[in-house]
Amino acid sequence: MKKFFPFIWFFLVLSTPLFAQKENWTYATTSHHLANALRDIHPRKVQIQKTENGRSVVFFDRQVIATLDSLNPKKGVYTLHSDKRTAIQSMFYNPKFEQEILEFTVTExxxxxxxxxxxxxxxxxxxxxxxxxxxxxxxxRPEGIQASIDLKNRWEKMALASKRSDIKIEFFEHDFSPQKSIIITIPGQTKPDEIVILGGHLDSGDSFAADFAPGADDNGSGIATLTEIYRVLLKNNFKPQKTVQIMAFAAEEVGLLGAKDIAETYSKQGVNVLGMMNLDMVTYKGSDLDIYLTHDPGFTSSELNVFLFELLAHYHSSEKDLLTFGLTECGYDCSDHAAWGQFGYKAVFPFEADGDEMNPWYHSEDDTFENMGNDASHAAKFAKLGLEFVVEIAKNAHSSVKNSTKDFPFIRIEKSEIIYESSNESTQILTMEIINSVAEKILTKNDFDKSGRIKINSLEKGVYLMVMKLNNGKIMTKKFVR
Structure with missing residues (x-):
């Protein structure tokens, strides 16, 4: 995860030469407050190109990145861009709800x-x-470069041991870093051009902690969890209908650079990414709930979060498998999901804890597995959610599951009401909850006849999840749009 230091560090950054070669300059989008502050501190190294709706495009010497990394997130944050056009376009990206989110169903x-x-x-x-x-x-650092080489070798050996010659493991090389990103591709059997992505960053530390940053939680935990998801898929010979990619991103800690390079490339090539889940810091349980879904409009998809609500309700509502969840926020482009969101892709970021209750040792020499009790049981919860996310979107090409309605009541959702009818005594609805895209339970009903209607005309426009517990012990979920 990108780290931002207290604002006092802003004034402690060492001065640099006033003149720089333009080839060392780059573009970024940031708040207009930060853009103005940077220009005041480095008037010869920062040029403001455009300001709109409280955001600015700046063109600046890369040496200024050290100053950017020292800023308090409440003062503003930044995202790097390869050129001026892309930077300006990102300012006007307004993610919109797309109807295909309703096609993500629980069938596996x-x-x-x-x-x-x-x-x-x-x-x-x-x-x-x-x-x-x-x-x-x-x-x-040499260790960071070697880590990417070793991870690719590990993932290749896992595919070889599972006799999966159809799986590709490739480097994605970047011109800004010697560290490489790694991409696993499990090809879709029937819809290979539709892609589901799981990802997390491989690098650790930042420009203030580059020499010794063990990064057990940030983000060894995310890469380890992705590796576990991959291991389980291989063990069960998963062959999806749609293509699944698992990615380890380079250079996240210096501006989401690896993920941004891949997302921008995919966007320019028109790659159809159905959804992206980012795993970054998943081992430290600092809060009461199990999983916190990040809600940052413009960086995360509220609608795709609703699908995660559905997965958690379906697979983790019973006492035996219970996982509790809530929402949190970064307030800035704090990890690699933001790189995908800014290029128009649906991205989600389930996180280990709520806000300030996250791992206090990240970006320090104390970010060790020992300081997390040598226990990865919290990360295992995210491995399960990642598996559910991949399998339920990509679907198992060889699934023998047949959709059947006999164990569920009839449900029809119209503009102003929900119409329900139980087909037999064993499909009676006991309780119903309607959850909105920010995890609020906005309607709860506990008394049901065999058939009836529920008014929903007071709901605001948006996407909702309906969760019904039946008297046969089953849970029925259904998404709908108002």
Whole structure:
């Protein structure tokens, strides 16, 4: 995760030469407050290109990045861009709800329940230790470069051991960093041009902590969890209908550069990414709830978050498998999901804790697995959610699951009401909750006849999730748009 230091550091940044070669300059979008502050401090190194709706495009010497990294997030944040056109376009990106989100349905219950049993916290913990043992994985350090080489080799050996010659593991090279991103591709059997992505950053530390940043949680935990998801998919010979990609991003800690390079490339090539889940810091349980879904409009998709609500309600509502969830926010482009969101892709970011209750040791020499109790059970929750996300969007090409309505009541949703009717005594609705896109339960009903109507004309426009518990022990979920 990108880190921003208290604002006092802003005044402690060492002065640099007044003149710089333009080839060392780059573009970024940031708040107009930060843009003005940067120009005041470095008048010869910062040029404001455009300001609109409280945001500015700045053209500046890369040496100014050290100053950017020292700023308090309440004063503003930034995202780097490869050129002026892309920077200006990003200012006007306004994510809109797309109807296809309703096509994401829960149909792979039996297969998912089977593979969830294979998630092993000890396996995740061992991988966290392996990554921690590099000492640092900062993107320009030899250890960080070697970590990307070793991770690619590990992922290749896992595919080879599983006799999956159809799976590709490739480097994505960047011209701004010697560290490479790595991409696993599990090809879709029937819809290969539709892609589901899981990702997280491989590097650790920042420009203030580059020499020793073990990054066990930030983000060894995310890479270890992605590796566990990959291991479970291989063990169960998962062959999806749609293509699945698992990515380890380079150079996140210096401006989301690796993820941004890939997302921008995909956008220019017209790659159809159905959804992207980012895993960054998932091992430290600092809050009461299990999983916190990040709600940052412009960076995360509220509608795709509703799909995560649905997965959690469907697979984790029983006492045996219970996972509690809520919302949190960064307030800025704090991790790689933002790179995808800014290029128009739906992205979500489930996080380990709520806001200030996150791991207090991140970006320090104390970000070790030992300081998390040598326990990866919290990360295992995110491995399960990641598996559910991938399988339920990409679908199992060889699934024997047949959709059946006999165990569920009839439901029809119209503009102003929900119409329900139970087909038999075993499909009676016991309770119903309607949840909006910011995880608020806006309607709860506990008394049901065999059939009836529920008025919803007071709901604001948006996407909602309906969760029904039936007297046969089953849970029925349904998304709808008002």
């Amino acid at each position: 219950h039996d297969y998912v329940q089977k593979i969830l049993k294979d998630v092993n916290p000890e396996s995740i913990g061992q991988m966290i230790k392996t990554l921690e043992n590099y000492g640092t994985r900062f993107h320009t």
